[in-house]
Amino acid sequence: MADKTEPVVSYRAPDYAERYSNNVAVESRMLDFRLRFGISILPEPCDETPVMVEYFQAILISPQEAKFLAAWLTQEVRRYEDSFGVIPTVPE
DSSP: OOOTTSOOOOOOOTTOOOOOOSEEEEEEOSSOEEEEEEEEEOOSSOTTSOOEEEEEEEEEEOHHHHHHHHHHHHHHHHHHHHHHOOOOOOOO
């Protein structure tokens, strides 16, 4: 996490890739948070068939970065909803 007073130079690594994910699993440990990104593969509707998730990437971040990310995502969701309306949630 960069201090907002210092300039940030960013660039894309040679192996940079963008992928869509509709499933994120988060695990926390004392020293880091692990975010696993994946795709939910929905089978034919059936109460007995579990939803399959194919995870393709895990990113580990510090607890401080996780807290910053949580605040930043909350702010961005508010901006999105101010522009486009409330995001519906799926009941559990």
